[in-house]
Amino acid sequence: MSGLEKGIRMDKVCYSVNGRQILRDFDLFLEPGLNRTILGVSGVGKTTILKLLLGLLPVDSGEITIDGREISRLKQRDLILVRKKIAIVFQGGALFDSMTVGENVGYRLFEEGTLSQGEIEAIVLEKLSFVGLEQTIDLYPAELSGGMKKRVAIARALAANPDYIFFDEPTTGLDPIGVYNICNLMQRLQAEGKTTLMVTHDMDTAFKVSQRFSFLHNARLVFDGTKKELLEFPAVETQEFFSPSTKSLFVNNTIEKVTEHETKR
Numbered sequence: 562m563s564g565l566e567k568g569i570r571m572d573k574v575c576y577s578v579n580g581r582q583i584l585r586d587f588d589l590f591l592e593p594g595l596n597r598t599i600l601g602v603s604g605v606g607k608t609t610i611l612k613l614l615l616g617l618l619p620v621d622s623g624e625i626t627i628d629g630r631e632i633s634r635l636k637q638r639d640l641i642l643v644r645k646k647i648a649i650v651f652q653g654g655a656l657f658d659s660m661t662v663g664e665n666v667g668y669r670l671f672e673e674g675t676l677s678q679g680e681i682e683a684i685v686l687e688k689l690s691f692v693g694l695e696q697t698i699d700l701y702p703a704e705l706s707g708g709m710k711k712r713v714a715i716a717r718a719l720a721a722n723p724d725y726i727f728f729d730e731p732t733t734g735l736d737p738i739g740v741y742n743i744c745n746l747m748q749r750l751q752a753e754g755k756t757t758l759m760v761t762h763d764m765d766t767a768f769k770v771s772q773r774f775s776f777l778h779n780a781r782l783v784f785d786g787t788k789k790e791l792l793e794f795p796a797v798e799t800q801e802f803f804s805p806s807t808k809s810l811f812v813n814n815t816i817e818k819v820t821e822h823e824t825k826r
């Protein structure tokens with residue numbers, strides 16, 4: 562076991578939905594202790610990558626390896642153990658509206674049934690205090706602001722003590738203080754040795770918390786590297802992402818143009 566590579570790896574992953582290719586030979590390595598950000602326009606397949614990594618969707622071909630173990634080859638029992646290393650903070654937070662904040666955070670632990678009520682309560686309080694929200698333990702999600710909901714969702718993700726945490730657009734829709742809080746939390750998690758993967762359009766946050774960047778465009782990985790390399794990368798896809806012009810990638814007919822350009826290469 563000790564000789565197995567730590568980290569999460571995608572190797573030549575292909576994935577299609579309804580005949581449309583979302584990923585073509587997609588590679589990714591999530592290095593232990595670092596934060597990687599996946600960038601790309603809306604609808605390109607960023608959330609899909611997270612779902613594939615969690616085993617919620619099956620790959621068409623290629624391999625996904627978590628701490629050296631290829632997930633499609635694992636028996637159900639081993640797959641559950643490997644999955645426990647990962648937690649995800651979903652795009653909308655995805656809290657259960659009918660449960661209190663405390664119940665939401667402790668949900669997975671209650672489901673597992675291995676800890677006592679008192680032990681779970683202690684963990685819930687610790688995780689809520691990590692995100693600065695212990696005073697909300699008896700409130701319902703409807704009584705929280707958007708930023709607070711995201712922090713509760715982070716506390717819930719942390720409750721199971723995962724090695725890897727995925728964040729899907731964690732700062733979208735937040736005010737500057739909310740964004741600051743999330744950035745700060747992600748930096749503290751990294752200082753504690755957690756490995757994090759983020760999907761975002763928020764470049765300020767990405768540049769503050771991330772050391773590695775992957776850029777997905779038209780089903781392909783067009784860039785993989787550091788912030789400095791990304792800013793200097795000459796491809797039209799990434800340049801347009803940072804400063805959309807009238808020929809923006811966000812306009813459909815330009816997507817076709819870029820496809821032509823790619824096929825010519």
Ligand SMILES: Nc1ncnc2c1ncn2[C@@H]1O[C@H](COP(=O)(O)OP(=O)(O)OP(=O)(O)O)[C@@H](O)[C@H]1O
Nearest residue numbers: 578579583601602603604605606607608609610652
């Ligand atoms: N269950 C599904 N059935 C059919 N198509 C789907 C399904 N889920 C996703 N898709 C399609 O797959 C593509 C990728 O979706 P995904 O949610 O991964 O994009 P995204 O990059 O996360 O977008 P956003 O930035 O808007 O969250 C989209 O074009 C979407 O329409």
Ligand SMILES: [Mg+2]
Nearest residue numbers: 607608652729
């Ligand atoms: Mg998404």
